[in-house]
Amino acid sequence: MPTLTERASEWYELFNRYAGDLYPGRYTLERCRELAEMSDRISELAARKQSTIIAHNYLYPEFHEIAAQVGDSLGLSLWARDAGAVRVDFESVYFMGATAKLITGDDTRVFVCDAPRVLGCSLVFGTDHRWVEKWRERNPGGIVVTYINSDVAMKAISDYICTSRNAAAVLKAAVEANPGKRVLMCPDKYLGWVTRAMAGLSEEVVEIYEHHFSGFHACCYVHEKVNPASLDRMLDEHPEAELLIHPECGCASTCLFRVQNGEIPHQKAYFLSTEQMLWHARKSPAKEFVVATEKGMIYRLRKEVPEKVFYPVADEVVCDFMKQNTFEKLLRSLEEDRIEIIFCDDCCDPREPYTDDRVTHIPRSAGRLAMAAIDRMLAI
Numbered sequence: 571m572p573t574l575t576e577r578a579s580e581w582y583e584l585f586n587r588y589a590g591d592l593y594p595g596r597y598t599l600e601r602c603r604e605l606a607e608m609s610d611r612i613s614e615l616a617a618r619k620q621s622t623i624i625a626h627n628y629l630y631p632e633f634h635e636i637a638a639q640v641g642d643s644l645g646l647s648l649w650a651r652d653a654g655a656v657r658v659d660f661e662s663v664y665f666m667g668a669t670a671k672l673i674t675g676d677d678t679r680v681f682v683c684d685a686p687r688v689l690g691c692s693l694v695f696g697t698d699h700r701w702v703e704k705w706r707e708r709n710p711g712g713i714v715v716t717y718i719n720s721d722v723a724m725k726a727i728s729d730y731i732c733t734s735r736n737a738a739a740v741l742k743a744a745v746e747a748n749p750g751k752r753v754l755m756c757p758d759k760y761l762g763w764v765t766r767a768m769a770g771l772s773e774e775v776v777e778i779y780e781h782h783f784s785g786f787h788a789c790c791y792v793h794e795k796v797n798p799a800s801l802d803r804m805l806d807e808h809p810e811a812e813l814l815i816h817p818e819c820g821c822a823s824t825c826l827f828r829v830q831n832g833e834i835p836h837q838k839a840y841f842l843s844t845e846q847m848l849w850h851a852r853k854s855p856a857k858e859f860v861v862a863t864e865k866g867m868i869y870r871l872r873k874e875v876p877e878k879v880f881y882p883v884a885d886e887v888v889c890d891f892m893k894q895n896t897f898e899k900l901l902r903s904l905e906e907d908r909i910e911i912i913f914c915d916d917c918c919d920p921r922e923p924y925t926d927d928r929v930t931h932i933p934r935s936a937g938r939l940a941m942a943a944i945d946r947m948l949a950i
């Protein structure tokens with residue numbers, strides 16, 4: 571068992587080797603020692619409270635080191651269910667914790683380390699549930715396909731959920747199972763455009779939600795920052811590199827168009843979910859990659875595929891919501907058992923769930939409808 575000083579040195583070396591350029595100045599020896607100290611207390615409390623810590627790819631490197639599992643939101647939720655976790659502390663954003671609660675049900679206690687508005691998401695804030703309900707009235711029998719990065723209320727009024735990995739397959743299946751019906755894809759317009767094109771479906775059949783709500787565009791504000799110019803600049807600097815593009819990126823639809831036009835060579839640009847990026851990087855003959863997704867993923871790619879080189883597409887591709895997770899908050903959450911996501915007997919509106927500094931609610935009826943939409947995806 572390494573001593574505290576040995577672990578602090580090990581983290582100092584590791585974080586600066588794989589993430590020094592991503593978070594300049596963050597990992598001093600002193601900070602690594604504080605993190606190592608807190609991690610001891612976190613492990614002790616987690617063991618006492620039978621908690622399994624899981625962390626999203628986009629979190630700071632220290633979370634990658636202490637989590638039992640690192641991944642995307644659906645993968646982590648299914649992992650927690652299959653592992654039969656008694657309690658999970660889900661280090662991510664609030665809606666991901668809620669998805670884990672839907673999937674694990676009453677068997678698992680699910681905690682997040684801060685309030686839902688703090689651990690927010692521009693996609694969730696930018697979704698107008700009432701607009702979608704009105705769309706259904708205008709399109710009787712219409713089918714709603716919703717990206718998993720959405721809240722429980724949105725999932726509850728959806729027919730199918732999809733991820734960035736399976737979006738085209740789910741969209742095709744939804745259209746085939748509902749001939750003659752219009753389909754609305756929401757809330758991320760970039761993912762919607764790319765998916766519709768990849769599935770070979772027309773605008774007449776698939777409409778994309780493209781609205782503003784409460785000051786947010788209906789897209790991931792982090793991926794929206796990735797534009798074609800930043801990709802071109804990186805490709806000029808690294809002409810041998812392959813492009814790994816998350817389909818939520820602001821450049822994704824333009825890139826897809828340019829690939830189809832032959833402007834970007836077909837074998838150079840790949841539209842991939844975060845987990846697919848790892849698989850692709852391992853098996854590709856390429857030695858260098860420009861990665862268009864949140865910077866947190868670069869640490870995981872560099873650590874798990876150390877023989878290859880990964881460049882972030884731009885410095886500013888950082889999610890401030892994800893980065894609200896800190897060891898200090900996790901420690902407090904474990905010490906004080908807050909904030910737990912619980913099912914309530916429909917005491918509140920799922921669009922504005924009851925929240926205080928200890929719990930936040932998922933109305934049970936909305937939870938059942940949301941889970942039915944997730945199950946339809948899992949069955950495809």
Ligand code: SF4
Binds near residue numbers: 663691719791889
């Ligand atoms: S990266 Fe984008 S989709 Fe993910 S939590 Fe942040 S804002 Fe939301």
